[in-house]
Each structure stands twice: as C-alpha cells, then as structure tokens.
Amino acid sequence: xxxxxxxIRRETLISNADPLDFLSLLxxxxxxxxxxxALVGMVLAPGVIHPVIGLIAVFAIAVGAGASGALNMWxxxxxxxxxxRTAKRPIxxxxxxxxxxxxxxxxxxxxxxxxLGLATNWVAGGLLAFTIFFYVVIYTMGLKRRTAQNIxxxxxxxxxxxxxxxxxxxxxxxxxxxxxxxxxxxxTPPHFWALAIVRKDDYAxxxxxxxxxxxxxxxxxxxxxxxxxxxxxxxxxPFFMGFGGWLYGATALVGGVMxxxxxxxxxxxxxxxxxxxxxxxxxxxxxxxxxAVFAALLLEWAGGFAWALLRGSLA
Amino acid sequence: MSAPQETEGLRxxxxxxxxxxxxxxxxxxxxxxxxxxxxxxxxFKMGPAILSRPM
Numbered sequence: 001x002x003x004x005x006x007x008i009r010r011e012t013l014i015s016n017a018d019p020l021d022f023l024s025l026l027x028x029x030x031x032x033x034x035x036x037x038a039l040v041g042m043v044l045a046p047g048v049i050h051p052v053i054g055l056i057a058v059f060a061i062a063v064g065a066g067a068s069g070a071l072n073m074w075x076x077x078x079x080x081x082x083x084x085r086t087a088k089r090p091i092x093x094x095x096x097x098x099x100x101x102x103x104x105x106x107x108x109x110x111x112x113x114x115x116l117g118l119a120t121n122w123v124a125g126g127l128l129a130f131t132i133f134f135y136v137v138i139y140t141m142g143l144k145r146r147t148a149q150n151i152x153x154x155x156x157x158x159x160x161x162x163x164x165x166x167x168x169x170x171x172x173x174x175x176x177x178x179x180x181x182x183x184x185x186x187x188t189p190p191h192f193w194a195l196a197i198v199r200k201d202d203y204a205x206x207x208x209x210x211x212x213x214x215x216x217x218x219x220x221x222x223x224x225x226x227x228x229x230x231x232x233x234x235x236x237x238p239f240f241m242g243f244g245g246w247l248y249g250a251t252a253l254v255g256g257v258m259x260x261x262x263x264x265x266x267x268x269x270x271x272x273x274x275x276x277x278x279x280x281x282x283x284x285x286x287x288x289x290x291x292a293v294f295a296a297l298l299l300e301w302a303g304g305f306a307w308a309l310l311r312g313s314l315a
Numbered sequence: 316m317s318a319p320q321e322t323e324g325l326r327x328x329x330x331x332x333x334x335x336x337x338x339x340x341x342x343x344x345x346x347x348x349x350x351x352x353x354x355x356x357x358x359f360k361m362g363p364a365i366l367s368r369p370m
Binding site: 014017019022050052056111115118119 | 325334340352353359360
C-alpha cells in the first residue's frame with residue numbers, strides 16, 4: 001500500500017527535472033525573436049562594436065529575455081495549468097518545482113544584466129534590467145490578471161530588445177530604435193488578440209481578462225483593425241527617416257497592407273469557422289510580418305556592409 | 316537493538332539519480348561557460364592593453 005504522505009513528500013522534495021526542462025522555461029521561441037530584433041537594433045546603430053562583444057551582448061539580451069520567461073512561468077503556473085496551450089509547461093506538468101524556476105529566473109536575470117553591463121555599457125544593462133522588471137512585475141504580476149489592456153501595455157517589454165541592442169553600441173537611445181520599438185509595440189495587440197479570440201474559452205477558464213473575454217466581439221475586431229492600421233505609418237517610417245531602404249519600404253508597405261487585410265478578414269467573418277480561420281491567418285501572418293520587416297533591415301545592412309568591403313578591397 | 320529501517324529518508328530511483336547527474340553536469344558546464352565568458356569579455360574589452368600593466 002502506498003503511503004500518500006511519503007508520495008507527496010517525494011514529489012515536493014525531489015527534483016525530477018531534466019536540464020532540457022530548464023531550457024524550455026526560457027521560452028526559446030520568444031527568445032529567437034528577441035535575438036533577431038536586438039541584433040537589428042545593434043547593427044543599425046551608428047558606431048562600432050567588436051563582433052565578439054556584439055555576440056556576447058546579443059547572448060546576454062537573449063538570456064535576460066529567457067530569464068523573464070522563467071519568472072513569468074513561475075508566477076503564472078496556476079493559470080498555465082488550466083489552459084490547454086500552456087498545461088504542458090515544465091511547472092504545471094510537475095517536472096520543475098516552482099522554487100527551482102524562481103531561483104533559475106532570478107540568477108539568470110542578475111547574470112544577464114551584469115554580463116551586458118560589463119561587456120558593453122550600463123545604459124544597455126539598465127535597459128535590460130528594466131525590460132525584465134517590466135515583463136515580470138508590471139505585466140505578469142500587475143496587468144495580466146487585472147486589465148484587458150494587459151498585452152497592450154505589456155507589449156512594451158517585448159518591444160524593447162532593439163532599443164537595448166542600439167544602446168549596447170551607442171550607450172544611449174535615439175529616435176530610430178524608438179521607431180523599431182513602436183513597430184513591435186503596435187504589432188503586439190493584433191498578434192495576441194487574434195490568438196485570444198481562438199483561445200477565448202481557455203482564457204475564461206483561467207480568469208485572464210483578455211479583450212475578447214471582456215469586450216464585445218465587434219469591439220475586439222475593430223481594435224485589432226485599428227492597431228493594424230496604425231502599424232502602416234510606423235512600419236514605413238524607417239524608409240522615410242532614411243534608415244530603411246527600398247527593400248525595407250516595400251516589405252513594410254506590403255506587410256502592413258496584408259496585416260490590415262487579415263484584420264478586415266476577422267472583422268467580416270460571419271461564422272465561427274471563418275472567424276477561426278481569419279484569426280489563424282492574422283496570427284501566423286503577423287509573425288511573418290515582423291520577421292520580414294526586421295529581416296529586410298538586416299539584409300540591407302548586410303548588403304551595405306558587403307558593398308563597403310568590396311569597394312575597400314578594390315580601392 | 317535492531318538496525319535503523321532502510322525506509323528512513325528518501326531514496327532516489329535510478330532514473331532520479333540519472334537526472335540529478337545530468338542537472339549537475341549542466342550546472343558545471345554553465346559555471347565553466349560563465350568563467351570563459353568573463354575571460355573573453357576581459358580580453359576583447361582591454362585588447363592589447365591587457366599586456367601593459369605596471370610592474
């Protein structure tokens with residue numbers, strides 16, 4: 001006969017975690033987007049940074065983002081457990097103890113800020129610390145369970161990496177990285193609300209007041225469209241400001257129009273099946289949009305860099 | 316007097332021992348990687364100046 005007390009003691013005292021479980025606490029997919037946007041912020045910045053120091057800076061920003069993911073999973077373990085999308089995460093599935101995730105997240109937060117600060121400068125280190133604080137304390141602990149504007153305001157945390165990347169090179173902040181910040185900031189609501197419409201029941205069960213759960217259908221769909229419309233001028237701003245070229249301008253314009261098109265699809269969907277399909281189109285399309293605009297900036301930079309090298313070697 | 320029962324305390328299963336070993340290895344690599352990272356940062360931040368120190 002099993003001793004229930006001993007079983008519970010065993011469950012809570014013995015860690016059953018594999019190192020890979022700790023890796024998944026870092027939300028690797030979110031991390032990859034952070035790495036990408038931070039790298040773009042870094043290469044666009046005027047000034048020079050040693051490539052090795054640049055790589056270390058990107059690594060530190062990625063680890064900082066991962067650490068905030070781990071702290072988010074520690075705090076949200078209760079709601080993750082009741083949502084289909086997140087129930088298999090390491091804490092709700094019992095593979096990692098909450099205390100382990102907390103220590104892991106805190107240690108990595110401190111180390112990532114320290115490494116970034118020492119390797120580059122303390123403006124970048126401070127901005128990374130602020131990003132982690134904003135995501136964990138302001139968004140996860142403060143806004144997520146209280147207001148339907150949770151992901152609108154919380155989106156600032158996800159939008160900061162290019163600013164941190166820029167600061168790592170220049171030691172300050174300028175209008176260009178703030179434009180990149182605005183693009184990710186305005187992109188966040190349509191991206192997440194498209195998912196929130198499809199996962200409405202999940203969020204209702206968890207008691208998270210996402211916009212589709214607290215506002216009318218029409219209101220949600222109109223707000224998705226509104227943010228997508230706002231994204232067009234901000235998206236093409238880098239072209240008019242001169243730090244995005246023709247490739248970027250065309251990508252941002254076409255991508256922006258597609259975002260509006262998918263949002264109109266959601267607005268006009270008249271039955272459940274069409275609505276779901278339209279939401280998945282916007283959700284998936286928005287990921288491609290963000291990737292494409294930042295990739296265009298990176299490609300233009302790489303092209304310019306290669307051209308300068310070639311001219312240098314011919315001269 | 317009889318010897319203490321073997322059931323006292325928690326005994327790890329082989330699987331739990333293997334996972335603990337993997338976690339320990341990961342921590343070891345993590346700490347070693349951090350040392351290497353600080354070494355690399357020092358070298359690349361200071362550059363040739365790393366060799367000029369007052370004797």
